[in-house]
Amino acid sequence: MKTGEDVLLLKSVGEIASENPEKIGVFKKYGVDFCCGGSKTLQDVCEESGIDRILIVDELKNYSVAENDDNYSLSKKAKDWDVNFLIDYIVNIHHTFLRVHIPEAEDYVEKIANVHGKGHPELLKIRGLFNKMSQAMFLHLDKEEKGLLTDIKAGKTENIKQEIEDALYYHEYVGHILKEMLFLSSGYSVPKDACASYKHAYELLKNISDDIMIHVHMENNILFKKI
Numbered sequence: 001m002k003t004g005e006d007v008l009l010l011k012s013v014g015e016i017a018s019e020n021p022e023k024i025g026v027f028k029k030y031g032v033d034f035c036c037g038g039s040k041t042l043q044d045v046c047e048e049s050g051i052d053r054i055l056i057v058d059e060l061k062n063y064s065v066a067e068n069d070d071n072y073s074l075s076k077k078a079k080d081w082d083v084n085f086l087i088d089y090i091v092n093i094h095h096t097f098l099r100v101h102i103p104e105a106e107d108y109v110e111k112i113a114n115v116h117g118k119g120h121p122e123l124l125k126i127r128g129l130f131n132k133m134s135q136a137m138f139l140h141l142d143k144e145e146k147g148l149l150t151d152i153k154a155g156k157t158e159n160i161k162q163e164i165e166d167a168l169y170y171h172e173y174v175g176h177i178l179k180e181m182l183f184l185s186s187g188y189s190v191p192k193d194a195c196a197s198y199k200h201a202y203e204l205l206k207n208i209s210d211d212i213m214i215h216v217h218m219e220n221n222i223l224f225k226k227i
Ligand SMILES: [Fe+2]
Pocket: 090, 095, 141, 144, 215, 219
């Protein structure tokens, strides 16, 4: 293995994702958790998940889609943003996205679980997991906005360490649920007999999952690293 490849393996996956968000596509392909599990080194992730390190390092070096993806190019710029602006962005874009789209997805998931749950029992499990995550998510968004994010803006440091620990804990909890839902839905691929609601529900769940990954990445790997 060349020296350059060793350097990449010793970096944390969160660091790689925040320095080069265009590489996130490779992490998604290999199922690497770069947001909540971002503190692990690439080498450790490869060992734990049985990923071929030469293959992934090679792909990481040659992959580039940043120009075509607004989310990734924005999260690249976010590294240089002022902390207050970054917080406003997270709240106005990501928290708002979840507040709007989670209730919509809940309705659709409820509908398809009722109609197709017998033939596709995984939908019943997905409904249970999604409802659990949604409830916790709304509490988390409020808690972050009233606690951690307000305290950072006001320069109140006494509770910040604990508030960041709480947020990290919750992000990890959500990460586990998202992974399980991804597995149960086979990566949100709809079965052949799927109706329009089924397709729409999976599309919503996939968008929510993608948005949470970027949102948590911005908090864990960019915002929390700045303070
Ligand atoms: Fe957040």
